[in-house]
Amino acid sequence: MEVTVNRHAHFNAAHRLFNPAWDDAKNSAVFGKCSNPRYHGHNYELIVSVTGPVDPETGYVVDMGWLKELITERVEEYLDHKNLNEEVDDFASLNPTVENIAVVIWKRLRPKLDLKYKLKVTLYETPRNFAEYSGT
Amino acid sequence: MEVTVNRHAHFNAAHRLFNPAWDDAKNSAVFGKCSNPRYHGHNYELIVSVTGPVDPETGYVVDMGWLKELITERVEEYLDHKNLNEEVDDFASLNPTVENIAVVIWKRLRPKLDLKYKLKVTLYETPRNFAEYSGT
Amino acid sequence: MEVTVNRHAHFNAAHRLFNPAWDDAKNSAVFGKCSNPRYHGHNYELIVSVTGPVDPETGYVVDMGWLKELITERVEEYLDHKNLNEEVDDFASLNPTVENIAVVIWKRLRPKLDLKYKLKVTLYETPRNFAEYSGT
Amino acid sequence: MEVTVNRHAHFNAAHRLFNPAWDDAKNSAVFGKCSNPRYHGHNYELIVSVTGPVDPETGYVVDMGWLKELITERVEEYLDHKNLNEEVDDFASLNPTVENIAVVIWKRLRPKLDLKYKLKVTLYETPRNFAEYSGT
Amino acid sequence: MEVTVNRHAHFNAAHRLFNPAWDDAKNSAVFGKCSNPRYHGHNYELIVSVTGPVDPETGYVVDMGWLKELITERVEEYLDHKNLNEEVDDFASLNPTVENIAVVIWKRLRPKLDLKYKLKVTLYETPRNFAEYSGT
Amino acid sequence: MEVTVNRHAHFNAAHRLFNPAWDDAKNSAVFGKCSNPRYHGHNYELIVSVTGPVDPETGYVVDMGWLKELITERVEEYLDHKNLNEEVDDFASLNPTVENIAVVIWKRLRPKLDLKYKLKVTLYETPRNFAEYSGT
Numbered sequence: 001m002e003v004t005v006n007r008h009a010h011f012n013a014a015h016r017l018f019n020p021a022w023d024d025a026k027n028s029a030v031f032g033k034c035s036n037p038r039y040h041g042h043n044y045e046l047i048v049s050v051t052g053p054v055d056p057e058t059g060y061v062v063d064m065g066w067l068k069e070l071i072t073e074r075v076e077e078y079l080d081h082k083n084l085n086e087e088v089d090d091f092a093s094l095n096p097t098v099e100n101i102a103v104v105i106w107k108r109l110r111p112k113l114d115l116k117y118k119l120k121v122t123l124y125e126t127p128r129n130f131a132e133y134s135g136t
Numbered sequence: 137m138e139v140t141v142n143r144h145a146h147f148n149a150a151h152r153l154f155n156p157a158w159d160d161a162k163n164s165a166v167f168g169k170c171s172n173p174r175y176h177g178h179n180y181e182l183i184v185s186v187t188g189p190v191d192p193e194t195g196y197v198v199d200m201g202w203l204k205e206l207i208t209e210r211v212e213e214y215l216d217h218k219n220l221n222e223e224v225d226d227f228a229s230l231n232p233t234v235e236n237i238a239v240v241i242w243k244r245l246r247p248k249l250d251l252k253y254k255l256k257v258t259l260y261e262t263p264r265n266f267a268e269y270s271g272t
Numbered sequence: 273m274e275v276t277v278n279r280h281a282h283f284n285a286a287h288r289l290f291n292p293a294w295d296d297a298k299n300s301a302v303f304g305k306c307s308n309p310r311y312h313g314h315n316y317e318l319i320v321s322v323t324g325p326v327d328p329e330t331g332y333v334v335d336m337g338w339l340k341e342l343i344t345e346r347v348e349e350y351l352d353h354k355n356l357n358e359e360v361d362d363f364a365s366l367n368p369t370v371e372n373i374a375v376v377i378w379k380r381l382r383p384k385l386d387l388k389y390k391l392k393v394t395l396y397e398t399p400r401n402f403a404e405y406s407g408t
Numbered sequence: 409m410e411v412t413v414n415r416h417a418h419f420n421a422a423h424r425l426f427n428p429a430w431d432d433a434k435n436s437a438v439f440g441k442c443s444n445p446r447y448h449g450h451n452y453e454l455i456v457s458v459t460g461p462v463d464p465e466t467g468y469v470v471d472m473g474w475l476k477e478l479i480t481e482r483v484e485e486y487l488d489h490k491n492l493n494e495e496v497d498d499f500a501s502l503n504p505t506v507e508n509i510a511v512v513i514w515k516r517l518r519p520k521l522d523l524k525y526k527l528k529v530t531l532y533e534t535p536r537n538f539a540e541y542s543g544t
Numbered sequence: 545m546e547v548t549v550n551r552h553a554h555f556n557a558a559h560r561l562f563n564p565a566w567d568d569a570k571n572s573a574v575f576g577k578c579s580n581p582r583y584h585g586h587n588y589e590l591i592v593s594v595t596g597p598v599d600p601e602t603g604y605v606v607d608m609g610w611l612k613e614l615i616t617e618r619v620e621e622y623l624d625h626k627n628l629n630e631e632v633d634d635f636a637s638l639n640p641t642v643e644n645i646a647v648v649i650w651k652r653l654r655p656k657l658d659l660k661y662k663l664k665v666t667l668y669e670t671p672r673n674f675a676e677y678s679g680t
Numbered sequence: 681m682e683v684t685v686n687r688h689a690h691f692n693a694a695h696r697l698f699n700p701a702w703d704d705a706k707n708s709a710v711f712g713k714c715s716n717p718r719y720h721g722h723n724y725e726l727i728v729s730v731t732g733p734v735d736p737e738t739g740y741v742v743d744m745g746w747l748k749e750l751i752t753e754r755v756e757e758y759l760d761h762k763n764l765n766e767e768v769d770d771f772a773s774l775n776p777t778v779e780n781i782a783v784v785i786w787k788r789l790r791p792k793l794d795l796k797y798k799l800k801v802t803l804y805e806t807p808r809n810f811a812e813y814s815g816t
Contacts, residue, residue, distance in 0.1 A: 003507045004540040012806065014694040014719040014763075019193060030194060032201065038763035039694040041721005043806050054511070057427060058438060059503035064537055065440065083694075083718035095195035099139045103190070126692065126723050129200055132140040132185075148398065150286040150311040155465060166466060168473065174355035175286040177313005179398050219286075219310035231467035235411045239462070262284065262315050265472055268412040268457075275643045276676040291737060302738060304745065321676075326647070329563060330574060331639035336673055337576065367739035371683045375734070401744055404684040404729075420670065422558040422583040422627075446627035447558040449585005451670050491558075491582035534556065534587050547779045548812040593812075598783070601699060602710060603775035608809055609712065 004051040004120075005061045009071045011080035014041040015096040018085060039083060042125050044101070046075065048109065051118040062117070074108045098125040102133040110135065140187040140256075141197045145207045147216035150177040151232040154221060175219065178261050180237070182211065184245065187254040198253070210244045234261040238269040246271065276323040276392075277333045281343045283352035286313040287368040290357060311355060314397050316373070318347065320381065323390040334389070346380045370397040374405040382407065412459040412528075413469045417479045419488035422449040423504040426493060447491060450533050452509070454483065456517065459526040470525070482516045506533040510541040518543065548595040548664075549605045553615045555624035558585040559640040562629060583627065586669050588645070590619065592653065595662040606661070618652045642669040646677040654679065684731040684800075685741045689751045691760035694721040695776040698765060719763060722805050724781070726755065728789065731798040742797070754788045778805040782813040790815065 016039050017031035027035045034040070048071055052061050082088055084096040090104045102123040110119055124130040152175050153167035163171045170176070184207055188197050218224055220232040226240045238259040246255055260266040288311050289303035299307045306312070320343055324333050354360055356368040362376045374395040382391055396402040424447050425439035435443045442448070456479055460469050490496055492504040498512045510531040518527055532538040560583050561575035571579045578584070592615055596605050626632055628640040634648045646667040654663055668674040696719050697711035707715045714720070728751055732741050762768055764776040770784045782803040790799055804810040 001511070002544060003510060005507060006538045006540070008536040010806070012720050012722055014721040017195070019195075021193075033761040036761050036763070038766050039719055039721065040692045040761040040763070041694040041719065042692055043723045045807075054505075054507050057429075059425070059427075059505035059508045061507055061539075081713040081716050081720040083716070083720070086718050097190075097195035099141060099190050099197055100195045102139060103137070126690070127725075128144040130142045131197075132142070136138060146398070148312050148314055150313040153467070155467075157465075169353040172353050172355070174358050175311055175313065176284050176353040176355070177286040177311065178284055179315045181399075217305040217308050217312040219308070219312070222310050233462075233467035235413060235462045235469055236467045238411060239409070262282070263317075264416040266414045267469075268414070272410060273647070274680060275646060277643060278674045278676070280672040289739070291739075293737075326641075326643050329565075331561070331563075331641035331644045333643055333675075369734075369739035371685060371734045371741055372739045374683060375681070400688040402686045403741075404686070408682060418670070420584045420586055422585040441625040444625050444627070446630050447583055447585065448556050448625040448627070449558040449583065450556055451587045453671075489577040489580050489584040491580070491584070494582050534554070535589075545783070546816060547782060549779060550810045550812070552808040598777075598779045601701075603697070603699075603777035603780045605779055605811075 001053060002051055003054050003061050004049050005064065005067070006047050006049045007064055007067045007071065009046045009048065009068070009076060011044050011046070011076050012041065013044060013079055013082050013084050014039040015084040015091075016040070017095055017097060019095055020093060039085070044079070045124040045127075046071070046105065047122040048105075049120040049122065050113065051120070052114075052116050062113075070109065070112055074112065075105050078108065079105075098123055098129060098131040099133075101125075102131040106133045106135055137189060138187055139190050139197050140185050140254075141200065141203070142183050142185045143200055143203045143207065145182045145184065145204070145212060147180050147182070147212050148177065149180060149215055149218050149220050150175040151220040151227075152176070153231055153233060155231055156229060175221070180215070181260040181263075182207070182241065183258040185256040185258065186249065187256070188250075188252050198249075206245065206248055210248065211241050214244065215241075234259055234265060234267040235269075237261075238267040242269045242271055273325060274323055275326050275333050276321050277336065277339070278319050278321045279336055279339045279343065281318045281320065281340070281348060283316050283318070283348050284313065285316060285351055285354050285356050286311040287356040287363075288312070289367055289369060291367055292365065311357070316351070317396040317399075318343070318377065319394040320377075321392040321394065322385065323392070324386075324388055334385075342381065342384055346384060347377050350380065351377075370395055370401060370403040371405075373397075374403040378405045378407055409461060410459055411462050411469050412457050412526075413472065413475070414455050414457045415472055415475045415479065417454045417456065417476070417484060419452050419454070419484050420449065421452060421487055421490050421492050422447040423492040423499075424448065425503055425505060427503055428501060447493075452487070453532040453535075454479070454513065455530040456513075457528040457530065458521065459528070460522075460524055470521075478517065478520055482520065483513050486516065487513075506531055506537060506539040507541075509533075510539040514541045514543055545597060546595055547598050547605050548593050549608065549611070550591050550593045551608055551611045551615065553590045553592065553612070553620060555588050555590070555620050556585065557588060557623055557626050557628050558583040559628040559635075560584070561639055561641060563639055564637060583629075588623070589668040589671075590615070590649065591666040592649075593664040593666065594657065595664070596658075596660050606657075614653065614656055618656065619649050622652065623649075642667055642673060642675040643677075645669075646675040650677045650679055681733060682731055683734050683741050684729050684798075685744065685747070686727050686729045687744055687747045687751065689726045689728065689748070689756060691724050691726070691756050692721065693724060693759055693762050693764050694719040695764040695771075696720070697775055697777060699775055700773060719765070724759070725804040725807075726751070726785065727802040728785075729800040729802065730793065731800070732794075732796055742793075750789065750792055754792060755785050758788065759785075778803055778809060778811040779813075781805075782811040786813045786815055
């Protein structure tokens with residue numbers, strides 16, 4: 001018997017969409033105003049979903065307080081109030097699209113969870129655009 | 137490695153629930169006030185979800201600007217501010233329930249997406265009732 | 273000491289924007305697709321706000337169960353699943369814009385509330401458009 | 409061809425997290441303020457999701473009015489405005505975590521649905537914490 | 545020139561509606577299931593609104609970080625995960641309706657704010673019921 | 681008789697909190713991580729509220745399509761996907777706090793509205809922090 005528990009979190013960041021292998025004209029043609037060299041930014045809203053058995057003693061899949069702390073340490077402290085392109089190692093050569101940020105978050109959380117759990121990350125870049133990644 | 141990207145959209149429409157094979161009494165008995173012959177209506181809120189590999193050059197599953205345009209052309213221009221029963225070909229003989237509208241939207245979008253992508257449509261008829269269709 | 277209590281409610285309806293004093297061309301020019309003669313519709317989300325003293329015995333401004341019933345009787349039964357233009361007396365010669373619907377709702381509730389209370393109506397036509405009326 | 413229909417509902421309840429096999433010190437160490445012996449409470453927001461074929465005559469997976477009634481009878485009347493630990497049989501010896509409440513709701517609904525339908529329950533304990541259970 | 549800044553916060557609590565001057569039958573008749581002697585509970589969502597001049601040096605009405613801390617100290621630590629009737633001094637003889645809780649919160653914050661600021665408290669008992677108090 | 685109509689809009693931008701009259705140490709001490717020299721960003725959600733008489737011919741306070749266009753021209757084209765500190769004239773020497781941005785938006789819209797209308801701007805910097813300005 002498996003249950004999924006989900007925890008919301010959030011962070012704010014600046015970014016631009018940019019492929020360093022392309023010149024400015026191509027970046028601008030492909031990414032439009034999202035490639036503004038002086039950056040724009042977002043309120044990223046995050047849902048972390050952990051699926052696994054319910055511990056019969058606690059009634060928890062995982063302790064939500066522990067999960068909240070894990071997200072603070074591994075995601076918020078790494079990304080909150082940052083310039084993703086300039087200040088976050090993972091995006092030194094990786095374009096910080098909502099897809100890639102979701103994958104990076106997943107990879108930062110996965111090693112901290114026992115392998116008996118499945119992990120999914122849902123990341124809202126705006127209330128109208130969001131991405132999901134489950135590691136497969 | 138597959139990621140899902142999701143895009144919100146919306147349209148407003150009038151409809152009534154109605155099976156033309158039934159008489160008025162049966163329509164009224166089965167569908168209640170939703171079968172009012174003079175129609176009622178909804179703000180339909182739509183989420184279109186596309187699952188596929190992340191393009192290593194763009195960091196995109198698909199360009200969200202392109203997806204937004206596709207939804208405008210294939211869904212909003214077809215359904216927005218319409219009377220679904222009287223003005224939309226797909227519902228000439230198909231009851232415009234939230235289930236059937238979701239399937240119609242999926243069928244209108246599917247041919248426009250490369251087969252390497254999976255497509256899911258989530259359609260809110262009200263904030264309290266919604267349907268999902270993935271083509272299977 | 274005055275407190276405001278607020279209660280949500282909702283109804284679905286079909287309507288078209290239409291001024292019977294104008295010909296079709298002018299209605300279409302002014303109201304665009306909102307004037308579609310075959311109607312479109314909305315999920316109207318309503319907030320009814322009552323301001324007044326807190327009863328020291330109950331701790332209530334007004335009983336929210338009573339307010340809920342009042343909204344059901346005076347608003348939902350009158351407007352829900354209706355064609356506003358064709359089936360609702362107030363709109364026989366009044367254009368059912370969100371402004372006018374808010375005023376009509378206010379006028380239907382006002383006589384049922386003691387004069388010591390202030391009344392405000394907030395009406396969402398869509399999540400993006402809404403109107404407020406306080407009777408002044 | 410399968411579609412999922414989803415219906416929102418809600419109930420309010422008091423609870424505390426508590427394992428009767430543990431002494432007070434251990435309950436407090438594991439569950440913190442959630443184990444307050446005098447209880448705290450939540451607005452539980454529920455989404456019930458039913459997946460199955462669309463009936464060609466009605467255009468429904470299931471009648472949403474029927475589903476609404478079923479949730480009222482099997483969930484809301486059982487849990488609304490209750491103290492989950494003291495007044496609800498299922499939690500006499502089961503810790504009322506959001507995981508366990510979701511499973512209990514699923515088990516109360518499952519026998520009422522034809523086996524051709526899949527059932528999923530999503531339960532929000534707060535807007536920031538929620539659980540999902542699909543019976544597997 | 546005055547601007548209003550608003551900050552969200554939240555707490556969970558158990559309560560029952562109860563007037564100690566009345567017997568059980570009258571409490572039950574007036575408050576219904578909200579008077580359940582074993583309590584129920586809510587996720588209270590709070591908006592604290594401060595109106596005043598914008599400081600020309602900071603561009604702030606008040607520092608939102610300071611306001612967040614103030615709400616934590618004066619509201620959340622006092623009410624979160626509590627039984628309002630049994631554990632909160634203000635409700636020893638005051639019925640914990642949403643109206644009265646909003647007034648109590650306002651009174652706990654008001655002395656901490658300079659008199660040049662106006663203060664308003666908005667308190668959601670559920671997503672469908674809420675109260676507002678401005679001190680007048 | 682006056683009604684208020686409200687229209688949602690949104691834009692994304694990068695910014696930092698910064699007073700050029702202060703040195704870096706003081707900016708950092710006062711504004712914390714919000715003063716990161718490499719910027720962070722937000723999804724700004726905007727509500728523009730116009731209060732005035734209802735035109736008896738149209739049933740409108742103002743045409744919401746016209747208001748939407750006005751917001752696009754005066755607000756979104758000026759602020760969307762911009763670095764507020766570096767690229768927006770109004771913030772060349774004004775700290776782009778949510779308070780100041782709300783005032784700037786109000787000042788850009790006010791001259792475009794007839795004086796018979798009142799104007800209010802509500803600006804969400806995050807779902808948890810927002811400011812309101814009415815011009816007084």
